[in-house]
Amino acid sequence: MIHPVQFIRSASDALQTLLYTHWKKYSQVVVMTDKNTSEHCLSHFRNTFVNRDFIHIPLPELTEENKKLRSIENIVAKLMYTQVDRNAAIVALGGGVVTDTVGFAASVYKRGIHLYLIPTTLLGMVDAALGGKTGVNFNGIKNQVGSFYFPREVIIDPGYLATLPRREWESGFAEMIKHGLIADYAYFEQLINRLAAGKMTDKLMEHIIRSVEIKMRIIQTDFREAGKRKILNFGHTVGHALETCALQSGTPLSHGYAVALGMAVETALSVEFAGLEKATSRKIIRRLLEVYPVPEGMDTAMTDCIMEAMKHDKKNSGGEPSLVLLQAPGMPVCNKKIPESEIREAINHTLFSV
């Protein structure tokens, strides 16, 4: 049921094999990049795909700000203009915003055509490109419109990370850290240590594989997020809201950074509402905020916005925020309904020391 993930460890051989075994069955192979990946990733892609014809459709820069239905409209118009038919394959080459947006377009264009994802950011490789969620934002609320749509394959080639800026490394590491907290505490500690030491590329492939394993194992049991998959939302209820408000206030925060802060708040709530040991909670929060300090200028003035944004969370039912908390490191628990006043207090106390 779940899609395969292919790791490219050496040069272009593996990709070549893939191409000639899988891709020759398509009428057309359409590679879509946004402005960023056209500049930084397309040449690596072209080198790998020497001698193979493909159609390249460049898109304008895709960001959280224009990850909207209008971009889907734009992509569909380009696909129609290029006369892309139902037996074509689309390859999305880019970070999480590109794979989410192009993935959604591929899932609805002629009611769905085959999709390959080549994530070019760490966040994409360990999270966004895995598990078949696609989507765009709506009225500033994240991923309100989208689909569950499996790519035929996700291709992970760390060669693309060579040009990745530091901010993006931090963002990817935050999701990996989450994998540690919900499934493997020793892995959490390893990652925090590497990040604190600025040695993010040490044992990188090993870490990516570990994160893919954890995420895919969870999704396998519940791909439509009826139950267990929800644990992947640890840090995200507060994190998404934070991301939304930071965006609205004109000082956008990377997704991972927002999730890291969200995990700190949700770890704090875990003491009273899930029985996490107080000392453990403190230690996790301290280590998180050490590598993801609360940005300058962000303060209690944002708390109202965060509380409001949380109401639109897809995971809510009946209006009350529903959180994933930790009973212990590696032991998450879902669907915890927490009173708003408690969440508000935890945000103010954990992030803004009030």
Added chain:
Amino acid sequence: MIHPVQFIRSASDALQTLLYTHWKKYSQVVVMTDKNTSEHCLSHFRNTFVNRDFIHIPLPELTEENKKLRSIENIVAKLMYTQVDRNAAIVALGGGVVTDTVGFAASVYKRGIHLYLIPTTLLGMVDAALGGKTGVNFNGIKNQVGSFYFPREVIIDPGYLATLPRREWESGFAEMIKHGLIADYAYFEQLINRLAAGKMTDKLMEHIIRSVEIKMRIIQTDFREAGKRKILNFGHTVGHALETCALQSGTPLSHGYAVALGMAVETALSVEFAGLEKATSRKIIRRLLEVYPVPEGMDTAMTDCIMEAMKHDKKNSGGEPSLVLLQAPGMPVCNKKIPESEIREAINHTLFSV
């Protein structure tokens, strides 16, 4: 895998049962109607659903002209404004355009929420609402953007047909006639006879059930239209193109009417390209055009447009029109690549006697 279909034969008892067994599990039940069904169908619905709370969201009139991504945007905005959550159910009450459009919106809102379809037209009951296809038009080309998304249930209540205009009866009968031609020739003859005699309501429920049986049996074997489901497209390659061109020329043709004319053309092509007996072909065409005469003012001036529109057909691969033809009545064959010149000639000859 396929969704259930519930036939309502008497009063509101069955619906009440359905409501109280299935619907009470939802956080909210949201009923969406367009301008037409708000006027003509909502009161029947309210009578049936007495004592049950639901949220009614009225939409502007939905037609082939505004069956677009903008309407999806509008529906999503209304759902968000009403704070419809992920555990709600959407009920689409209307004809094919309403169930296609609202169905698509339900399939992508928060990545999909539960959907019930109550078709209020004959075409909806025997075709559009069955089988999980949703979608909207794009740049004037039909259903270019959409999804495969199963409703939880399709509820067929012929009570809604009381206010159906004649044009809509013809449209629904065309799809039923198609079911006859691809699966049951005796059924085809019965239907044509009723239509010719203007007695469309005779044995109506029996006919609806027969059509639902035929369509559902075909979909069951192939819901993503990789193979056998394609036979349901008989008449549609030419029919869709005709519908598109009639719309563009400002004299819209109902979907069913266009399909009926499309079936005439495709039956003509079946002689040379699928071995259909010439006499049989002539008889089918004569009977089709007897009840679906070519509208006044439609002539060879439209042929270029039809040929061009056909190129955008979702069913094409590699640019050449791919048709469903008849080897014999009840024996369709798929994926017939027909040279454009032959199709052009068949259109001119069959419809415009040139």
